[in-house]
Amino acid sequence: MTNNSLLDLLQEHLGTKLIASEVLFDTLVIEISPSEAYDVIDFIKNDTTLSFNFLTLIGAVHYPEEKGRELCVVYHMHSWKNAIRLRIKSYLSQENPSIKSLTTLFDGANWQERETFDFFGIQFEGHPNMTRILNMDEMDYHPMLKQYHLEDETREDKDDRFFGR
């Protein structure tokens, strides 16, 4: 199966649910609205032809300048049967960053969704334990959002001129 034949199949099955598509770094990328992402992943997992049986990764990206679609949830899917990968993107607004959890489809989504919540503050509806996983529990913000500095704010020994702040 190639990217082109995969796109044809997806267009046939998903119709208008498929908002946009492109090929980046030899991998097909499709955009799905967050309300339909769960159903689409459910479909491509259980469809016997497509058979995207493996969830490689869940991550997110923050685009602060894109109003109304600041947060992008990215799912990397892998079809072992067809030896092809697929990236699915869903854009959320900063005001209501929530999307349905995939934990009922893939057990492996559990920790990855917690990590995405930890760093981006995205709520995964229906996740059994939506708490921080890597950062310390006392942390009161989501550090990968771009309005926050990456540096430790409490460090005094660094001269701004030399460290590019």
Added chain:
Amino acid sequence: MGKIEDLEVINGEGYQLTTLDKAVALARANSVWPLPFATSCCGIEFMATMGSTYDLSRFGMERMSFTPRQSDLLIVAGTISKKLAPVLKKVYEQMAEPKWVLSVGACASSGGIFDTYSVLQGIDRIIPVDVYVPGCPPRPEQIIDGVMNIHRLVKHEPMRRRYSEEYRHLLGNYEIEVTNADNDK
């Protein structure tokens, strides 16, 4: 090994006198039991320091203690994340007096290159440190030099430093209570 000549002694026919403080300090300095708290590449350098080439055991330190209760020297080698900080502090609190801390490498001493939201910017923010070893990572020679400095401190430290006001004040700054201080006064 123990150079009794270094101490102020009175030599007589068949006996030798010195103060108890100095004799105990000498004994302590020559059998420091280290607790390695190694989290990253500095830990690998520390392993080399313990290995046969650099051989830290020749200073009376072959007994690594992997329980804080039976150790004298906490060797922190590596990056300490903020999530790990309370664990390190707990380990320090569990060590029995007298105790010393050696901070190995840039990360343990200052956060090093990890000037980031998740990394503790130097272990001296949570526990008092006696000797800092610079380097990223330091070579075994540097770690040995740091250990020699610890030995120097141990040799010249009064036996009962834990009862002193200064020591209480220092630990108070870190909100750590001096353990056992009133039991065996």
